[in-house]
Amino acid sequence: MSGAPVVYGYVRSMVDDPTCVAECKEQLGSRCTREGWALGTVFVDCGGAVDDERIGFPGLLDALALPTASAALALNA
Numbered sequence: 001m002s003g004a005p006v007v008y009g010y011v012r013s014m015v016d017d018p019t020c021v022a023e024c025k026e027q028l029g030s031r032c033t034r035e036g037w038a039l040g041t042v043f044v045d046c047g048g049a050v051d052d053e054r055i056g057f058p059g060l061l062d063a064l065a066l067p068t069a070s071a072a073l074a075l076n077a
Helices: 018-035 056-064
Strands: 006-013 038-046 069-076
Touching: 006 018, 006 056, 018 038, 018 069, 038 056, 056 069
Parallel strands: 006 038, 006 069
Antiparallel strands: none
16 A cells, blocks of 8 residues: 555564464554555564564664654563
8 A cells, every 4th residue: 555654563472383473474464554654664573571682673663763654553472
């Protein structure tokens, strides 16, 4: 959809479960479609420890600094 607001996604999963992450991405995509938004990159962090390195979240923050970014949607799986 041309001209649609660009929304970036973020999935935080306590376990490294590719099926769960794929389902979360699908949910984010469905929500964006319903709202008329364009889903940009979906950033993902997996792992249960509080001190796990989360490379996805800083990527999301960088994407939100782009002039075309409108919002972020997040799911905790």
